[in-house]
Amino acid sequence: MVSGNDYxxxxxxxxxxxxxxxxxxxxRGYGAFKRLPTFDDLTFAFDPAELKKLGPIEDKxxxxxxxxxxxxxxxxxxxxxxxxxAMSYGALSKSCKISLAKGAAMVGTSTNTGEGGMxxxxxxxxxxxxxxxxxxxxGFSIHDLRRADAVEFYISQGAKPGLGGQLMSSKVTDxxxxxxxxxxxxxxxxxxxxxxxxxxxxxxxxxxxxxxATDWQxxxxxxxxxxxxxxxxxxxxxxxxxxVAIDGLxxxxxxxxxxxxxxxxxxxxxxxxxxxxxxxxxGRRDDVSLMLMGGIKDGVDAAKAMALGADAVGIGTAAxxxxxxxxxxxxxxxxxxxxxxxHKEDLEQRYEIDRNAEWVATFLHNMAMELSAIxxxxxxxxxxxxxxxxxxxxxxxxxxxxxxxxxxxxxxxxPSDVELPA
Amino acid sequence: xxxxxxxxxxIREINRQIRQAAEEHxxxxxxxxxxxxxxxxxxxxxxxxxxxxSAGYFCAGLxxxxxxxxxxxxxxxxxxxxxxxxxxxxxxxxxxCGVAQRxxxxxxxxxxxxxxxxxxxxxxxVALGNAGYRAGSMMMGGTLIILxxxxxxxxxxxxxxxxxxxxxxxxxxxxxxxxxxREGDAEKVAGILAQHDLEHSGxxxxxxxxxRALRYQEYESGELLFGKATEExxxxxxxxxxxxxxSFDSD
Numbered sequence: 323m324v325s326g327n328d329y330x331x332x333x334x335x336x337x338x339x340x341x342x343x344x345x346x347x348x349x350r351g352y353g354a355f356k357r358l359p360t361f362d363d364l365t366f367a368f369d370p371a372e373l374k375k376l377g378p379i380e381d382k383x384x385x386x387x388x389x390x391x392x393x394x395x396x397x398x399x400x401x402x403x404x405x406x407x408a409m410s411y412g413a414l415s416k417s418c419k420i421s422l423a424k425g426a427a428m429v430g431t432s433t434n435t436g437e438g439g440m441x442x443x444x445x446x447x448x449x450x451x452x453x454x455x456x457x458x459x460x461g462f463s464i465h466d467l468r469r470a471d472a473v474e475f476y477i478s479q480g481a482k483p484g485l486g487g488q489l490m491s492s493k494v495t496d497x498x499x500x501x502x503x504x505x506x507x508x509x510x511x512x513x514x515x516x517x518x519x520x521x522x523x524x525x526x527x528x529x530x531x532x533x534x535a536t537d538w539q540x541x542x543x544x545x546x547x548x549x550x551x552x553x554x555x556x557x558x559x560x561x562x563x564x565x566v567a568i569d570g571l572x573x574x575x576x577x578x579x580x581x582x583x584x585x586x587x588x589x590x591x592x593x594x595x596x597x598x599x600x601x602x603x604x605g606r607r608d609d610v611s612l613m614l615m616g617g618i619k620d621g622v623d624a625a626k627a628m629a630l631g632a633d634a635v636g637i638g639t640a641a642x643x644x645x646x647x648x649x650x651x652x653x654x655x656x657x658x659x660x661x662x663x664x665h666k667e668d669l670e671q672r673y674e675i676d677r678n679a680e681w682v683a684t685f686l687h688n689m690a691m692e693l694s695a696i697x698x699x700x701x702x703x704x705x706x707x708x709x710x711x712x713x714x715x716x717x718x719x720x721x722x723x724x725x726x727x728x729x730x731x732x733x734x735x736x737p738s739d740v741e742l743p744a
Numbered sequence: 745x746x747x748x749x750x751x752x753x754x755i756r757e758i759n760r761q762i763r764q765a766a767e768e769h770x771x772x773x774x775x776x777x778x779x780x781x782x783x784x785x786x787x788x789x790x791x792x793x794x795x796x797x798s799a800g801y802f803c804a805g806l807x808x809x810x811x812x813x814x815x816x817x818x819x820x821x822x823x824x825x826x827x828x829x830x831x832x833x834x835x836x837x838x839x840x841c842g843v844a845q846r847x848x849x850x851x852x853x854x855x856x857x858x859x860x861x862x863x864x865x866x867x868x869x870v871a872l873g874n875a876g877y878r879a880g881s882m883m884m885g886g887t888l889i890i891l892x893x894x895x896x897x898x899x900x901x902x903x904x905x906x907x908x909x910x911x912x913x914x915x916x917x918x919x920x921x922x923x924x925x926r927e928g929d930a931e932k933v934a935g936i937l938a939q940h941d942l943e944h945s946g947x948x949x950x951x952x953x954x955x956r957a958l959r960y961q962e963y964e965s966g967e968l969l970f971g972k973a974t975e976e977x978x979x980x981x982x983x984x985x986x987x988x989x990x991s992f993d994s995d
Contacts, residue, residue, distance in 0.1 A: 459844035505904035517862040535786035
């Protein structure tokens, strides 16, 4: 039984008093904390006999991942289907951006600039760098575009679908203002939509502009904060992108209105199912690469996302937690005590770039090994061969969301209006 | 000077030929452009390109350095993200002309569609005609000069930069305010116009950011959710390189 003290706890009381004090929505960084359906609500239907055969797993599973080969002459080829997601210079310190670039490169995978422009050091240390074009176009440059390995057209993000980026003025340093070419002193909010596209018909022309500017060499991705995924994915396919990055509700952020962070969007588990249903309905599953982000915390989550249809996953929060993030939820304030999300010199000095890069690389490698183990236990040698029949649901809700049968009973709580692939 | 006839060429082939010609010639003429989209995208040399006709969306988008002269009209997003160079349109421009312009100079001899100079960060955009609604929306820098009239919500959520209007202003957007012309403003505008061999002798009105919006003043901190970060302990742990003792104590 929940007591009054449990329900009206300190955090709730502080939340109410803060709101009564500031008279507006609250702003914070990090991600959603509320209970949501997650990949933990699924498990794998391993054959115990296969598990017995498991020996050393290193190098036994093909993890190579090709992203964005639909029209691009040079798709991204990563050594694993796990990448570091978009986090901007601004949301993160320069030291942290460099560290993530180094860490991802150590294990042969890609990272992403986020919305704050491309740091020269980030380009230097990245193996594959995806360059984001966002509604605010901060520091966007044709020259950086041509230095990128892919370009990602940001529609929205899981932490705040429908809103643009947000950066509090305390984090807008001289250097950051210069790189983004923005005024100092304002709490920066990006436009919620791109100025030059109002819909799918404009977007296809915009995509062509990026193709022409890069001579059709690099992949073009579309990043979508999960909402109407089953329909949005169809627009993406028709608008000729090579790849779609789907960001679920659990996706983290440097700053967002808390009410949006916690309540708007759909969980990553639902998002990938809806996206796959959309492309299957079109009969065009193979046209685009699908990357899922938002709350992915280990290689098991990655395996489950891929079994549901994702080609790859991205990690953001987990990547910084692999280093020295202590989850103090001060990301928006420029007071990050570990130097990850601050631009204060004394705090940023606490962040050891190379040590954190090693932690990130080790964690990514560990995720890849977990994914490999599950692939082998499912009697496969290619992680991209994982499929829905490898999964079982632990809760009726997860079964209803995914159409995956319940563990033991085999009952399927199938969504009535989604025709799912085998 | 070299001529490229776009009549029977794909956009990809037109742009390929323009880029190749720009490496070998100082001046290029594009004939029969057919108002197609994405013409002359991504030019990064100081070539002079004349488009003898009209262009569609994103003409001269994502450019750095060129001089582009369009003899007809242009569609949406003319000069998108211009980093330097000079772009001129003899006719009218569609919506979001000069969107995300970072530097360089754009002149439109006719009218501007809606939301010209949206998220502009630097450089100059001059229109001899009128501007559609929300011109200068979310501008972060640069100078927009409208020698005709301005429609609704001029300077909506203007963050920085300046807008000068010679004609009437239907209405100002949120956080835009009319300011007195300061010493040097008229000379600044005259200097920008002179680059295009233009003059203006009548009165001008100046619009700037009222600097009310997008200012939260103070932030509530995340500690309200979980308690206080123990600053000294974390600093000491960071100095030791021991992340396990970096802590976040819950109160």
